[in-house]
């Protein structure tokens with residue numbers, strides 16, 4: 001079968017902007033997108049730049065945008081892409097600077113990983129007593145431990161992240177999943193865990209994630225970075241790290257539902273910013289706008305009927321999971 005491939009080309013030495021280029025190639029059964037790209041490079045245009053190594057979905061280097069979403073080219077079937085989209089369009093990963101054609105600069109990605117201190121800070125020997133050798137870490141009851149450890153650093157999640165797209169300071173899904181990997185490791189010292197979590201309370205940390213789920217959708221190794229971020233948030237609340245807007249939003253939301261059985265948009269901003277004058281001034285324009293549009297509900301609110309049943313339910317859940 002003869003197929004047309006549209007590949008985004010960019011050579012910084014001659015091009016001012018990226019541009020698409022079409023290649024036609026005879027393809028056989030069972031070929032992957034990477035197989036086709038290698039043949040295009042070998043048979044049509046040796047100047048095509050792409051990165052790959054293992055060809056087995058292990059090294060993470062062939063991550064790119066295929067038909068609009070982030071994938072490993074070496075495990076993406078041409079046939080399936082064609083059946084689903086009717087064409088093959090290949091571009092470099094988004095959100096990372098392009099060096100040439102399909103090769104991106106991973107330095108910003110590695111900087112974020114480095115920033116979360118991706119190494120174990122062990123506790124004292126005493127704190128390990130009772131933990132069997134070879135550690136229960138590897139067969140630890142916490143199933144997430146292995147999950148986050150499966151990351152191959154392909155960068156697909158960062159390329160798909162809607163927050164990283166607009167805010168390059170954001171730690172990003174891969175780095176935060178890496179931080180969670182150490183949180184889940186029983187060998188790490190509790191003081192180190194606390195320091196790790198404290199650092200993640202910053203403006204570009206765990207509370208910046210909007211939970212869009214794209215990182216989960218594109219990850220080829222089922223790392224589920226967003227779920228790792230939720231675990232980091234829960235661990236922060238458990239340790240009393242509650243001064244950020246994100247933490248206050250969660251706690252305020254839960255408070256309101258417990259008191260009135262519903263969210264009250266008139267009170268919620270106060271729960272988040274508190275009564276600090278600077279915070280109040282910041283939300284005043286939005287509050288006034290909502291007021292003029294008749295969107296501010298009665299601050300005293302009114303409880304839903306059957307509130308006592310809901311409260312009893314919440315009390316039971318709280319007893320079972322203290323932070324719920």
Ligand code: SF4
Pocket residue numbers: 157160161162163164172173208209210211212213214215216225226229
């Ligand atoms: S869930 Fe959070 S970390 Fe994942 S892609 Fe969305 S904003 Fe980024």
Ligand code: SF4
Pocket residue numbers: 060150151152153154155156157158173174177218219220221222223224225
């Ligand atoms: S979390 Fe998944 S998508 Fe992100 S770098 Fe690791 S393997 Fe790739």
Ligand code: FES
Pocket residue numbers: 052053054055056057058059060061062063072073074075
């Ligand atoms: S070439 Fe290694 S993951 Fe694709």
